[in-house]
Amino acid sequence: xxxxxxxxxxxxxxxxxxxxxxxMFRGEFVDLNGGADFYASDIEGLxxxxxxxLRVFLEMCREKGIEPRKRFSGRFNxxxxxxxxxxxxxxxxARGTSLNQxxxxxxxxxxxxx
Numbered sequence: 001x002x003x004x005x006x007x008x009x010x011x012x013x014x015x016x017x018x019x020x021x022x023x024m025f026r027g028e029f030v031d032l033n034g035g036a037d038f039y040a041s042d043i044e045g046l047x048x049x050x051x052x053x054l055r056v057f058l059e060m061c062r063e064k065g066i067e068p069r070k071r072f073s074g075r076f077n078x079x080x081x082x083x084x085x086x087x088x089x090x091x092x093x094a095r096g097t098s099l100n101q102x103x104x105x106x107x108x109x110x111x112x113x114x
Contacts, residue, residue, distance in 0.1 A: 009050045012069075014038075016046065032057060033070045078103070
């Protein structure tokens with residue numbers, strides 16, 4: 001499922017939002033090991049600025065010997081209401097699976113549009 005507010009540039013992904021205070025679009029790369037954002041008033045300009053911002057970021061990483069991509073361990077904490085936790089455990093057990101597997105399937109369904 002293609003997200004409407006994501007822009008892919010050279011295999012890196014940026015979230016795009018409109019900032020009404022400055023009347024410009026703002027892009028922020030989300031899979032980098034540091035901050036790289038960019039602004040423009042139109043989509044073509046946003047792509048150009050994104051490419052320039054990414055190029056500068058990657059060059060800096062090469063110079064400093066830093067891995068540019070953020071690494072994700074596959075582990076994270078989630079806080080949910082206790083009653084939802086209890087219901088999720090019941091559903092997972094009824095399916096004969098773990099809570100982790102249930103959550104992974106639900107997230108996969110949500111992010112992949114399943």
